[in-house]
Amino acid sequence: MNRMSGVGTRAADTARTRAADAANTTRRPHRAEAPGLTRTPNSAAPPGTTTRTPDPAEPPPAATGFTEQHRRALRATLGRFATGVTVVTTTHRGTPVGVTIGSFTSLSLDPPLVLWCLRETSASRPAFTAATHFAVNVLGAHQRDVAERFAGRGDRFHGTATRPGPYGVPLLDGAVAILMCRRRRVLPGGDHVVLIGAVLTFHSTPGPALIFHDGGFLASGPPLEH
Numbered sequence: 001m002n003r004m005s006g007v008g009t010r011a012a013d014t015a016r017t018r019a020a021d022a023a024n025t026t027r028r029p030h031r032a033e034a035p036g037l038t039r040t041p042n043s044a045a046p047p048g049t050t051t052r053t054p055d056p057a058e059p060p061p062a063a064t065g066f067t068e069q070h071r072r073a074l075r076a077t078l079g080r081f082a083t084g085v086t087v088v089t090t091t092h093r094g095t096p097v098g099v100t101i102g103s104f105t106s107l108s109l110d111p112p113l114v115l116w117c118l119r120e121t122s123a124s125r126p127a128f129t130a131a132t133h134f135a136v137n138v139l140g141a142h143q144r145d146v147a148e149r150f151a152g153r154g155d156r157f158h159g160t161a162t163r164p165g166p167y168g169v170p171l172l173d174g175a176v177a178i179l180m181c182r183r184r185r186v187l188p189g190g191d192h193v194v195l196i197g198a199v200l201t202f203h204s205t206p207g208p209a210l211i212f213h214d215g216g217f218l219a220s221g222p223p224l225e226h
Ligand SMILES: Cc1cc2nc3c(=O)[nH]c(=O)nc-3n(C[C@H](O)[C@H](O)[C@H](O)COP(=O)(O)O)c2cc1C
Pocket: 010, 011, 012, 013, 015, 018, 019, 020, 021, 023, 085, 099, 100, 101, 102, 103, 104, 117, 118, 119, 121, 122, 123, 124, 125, 147, 148, 150, 151, 152, 153, 212
């Protein structure tokens, strides 16, 4: 993967726990240390790198309650997990709705199911929990601006090339893959809701995908050589 120059001013939570507030956090080396996390003694490791030192005598932080420092440390740790970047779209009362989502993942092939997680307090939550259908637009490496637009304020569809899809759901031009889904279930998940969709139609095109890793955007690259 090739890290894009000038990236990383916007951070988000990682794919499984990301929250909207992280999208506005300046990217910087992780320095907070939760219990059980210490800086690695390996001098070859990047500054600020932490490693897990299990201490059986130490109660897990979850048992004692997470402080803000724990949450920052957890977010940085989860950020080590690279994800693709999607914009999930729908239409609500005739208005197009879309939000940048990294928590998208496949759930089942038979039946074909996917899931993604949306923050409980997200402004688009009422639309997505009411809409019968949504589309998952998997962004290409050239669509970092789209990812940022659909994570920010302002008219997200202004200046975004779309075409009408089934059920009035807008589809994003330039996406490397699109999955059209019928909403199946909405499950509680802490400060997020989990949306499960049944895949109705899908298509993909070749080309590098947009990746989110350690709070910054990258482009997917060629396969590693053996
Ligand atoms: C790369 C990236 C991935 C994101 N993934 C998610 C996600 O999985 N779930 C989520 O609720 N917010 C995620 N966000 C944050 C939302 O895009 C952001 O909070 C957005 O403003 C929410 O819009 P809304 O309040 O209009 O729904 C992500 C942001 C970025 C930049």
